[in-house]
Amino acid sequence: MDRTAIVVERIYPEPRVDEQRPRFPxxxxxxxxxxxxxxxxxxxGAAEALVGAYGDRVYRLAIRITGNASDAEEVVQDAxxxxxxxxxxxxxxxxxxxxxxxxxxxxxxxxxxxRRRRTEVSLDDGLPSFHDDGQHAASIVDWSPMVDxxxxxxxxxxxxxxxxxxxxxxxxxxxxLRDIEEFSIAEVxxxxxxxxxxxxxxxHRARLFLRQRLAVSLATSQESAQERTPPRVRGGGDRRTHxx
Numbered sequence: 001m002d003r004t005a006i007v008v009e010r011i012y013p014e015p016r017v018d019e020q021r022p023r024f025p026x027x028x029x030x031x032x033x034x035x036x037x038x039x040x041x042x043x044x045g046a047a048e049a050l051v052g053a054y055g056d057r058v059y060r061l062a063i064r065i066t067g068n069a070s071d072a073e074e075v076v077q078d079a080x081x082x083x084x085x086x087x088x089x090x091x092x093x094x095x096x097x098x099x100x101x102x103x104x105x106x107x108x109x110x111x112x113x114x115r116r117r118r119t120e121v122s123l124d125d126g127l128p129s130f131h132d133d134g135q136h137a138a139s140i141v142d143w144s145p146m147v148d149x150x151x152x153x154x155x156x157x158x159x160x161x162x163x164x165x166x167x168x169x170x171x172x173x174x175x176x177l178r179d180i181e182e183f184s185i186a187e188v189x190x191x192x193x194x195x196x197x198x199x200x201x202x203x204h205r206a207r208l209f210l211r212q213r214l215a216v217s218l219a220t221s222q223e224s225a226q227e228r229t230p231p232r233v234r235g236g237g238d239r240r241t242h243x244x
Contacts, residue, residue, distance in 0.1 A: 032096040039087040047084055054080065054097070058104045064176045065108035067165055075111055079104040094190050101191040105173050112169050156214070163213035167206055174199060175206035 030036065035053060038046040055076060062075035082103050090099055164172060170192075177188045178199075189199035 030092065030096050036087070036090065036092075036096050039084060047080075050080055050083060054100060058100070061101065061104055061176065061181065062108045062111075064164075064180060065105065065169065065173050066111050067161075071111045072108075075104060075107045079107045082107070098187060098190045101177075102193060105177075105191060108173070109169050155217075159214060159217040160210065163210050167209060171202050171206040171209070174202035175210070178203045179207070 032053070035046075035049055038049055058076045058079055059072055062072035062079075063069060066072050066075060079100070083100055086103075090096065164175075167175070174188055174192060174194075177183045177191060178185065183191070185196055185199050185203070188194075188203070189196045192199065194202070
């Protein structure tokens with residue numbers, strides 16, 4: 001697994017057992033077929049069943065794209081209401097969950113674009129530099145052991161959250177779906193309306209960006225810690241002054 005993906009996986013908490021992430025394999029029978037049938041018939045309890053099945057999952061995706069609880073709640077309402085209104089446009093060519101997640105991701109995009117409060121940076125400005133032969137231009141420091149240090153978890157979370165917040169929204173959603181929600185690349189591509197190759201590219205570039213931000217932050221904190229460490233006295237022994 002990619003080292004940055006491991007950091008993301010360890011820092012962000014796993015969902016509870018009753019909130020396990022859905023898998024949407026391409027099967028002849030969609031696991032949500034009964035729910036879809038309820039929605040198509042406009043059953044009295046269809047909307048409630050939809051909220052019960054996907055409300056928390058859509059909120060988790062929305063909060064990680066928008067970074068704002070109020071906006072995420074609005075995204076959930078907008079996305080699920082869109083599903084109810086447009087259920088007749090669902091053709092069953094993809095899994096229902098993938099179709100719903102795509103609507104939710106688009107709703108979250110619109111929310112972010114509407115407020116424009118994020119300060120996104122150019123992805124290329126945050127990527128590491130490489131030589132023509134593909135080797136890193138700068139020396140690579142292995143900071144992965146720090147990931148297991150409990151005292152660093154809070155700092156890592158802050159750095160990673162800030163870095164995620166500055167990712168362009170299309171890259172942010174791709175890495176959220178792949179490394180936090182743990183969908184397969186094929187599922188990410190389906191949800192975002194991308195080819196598998198484009199989905200892989202977005203996730204890879206987003207990971208490189210996050211890795212670079214983490215590396216810079218950890219290197220800086222390491223240097224600060226070294227500066228605060230008092231120098232050792234050479235020679236050792238008892239240096240008490242002898243008074244005749």
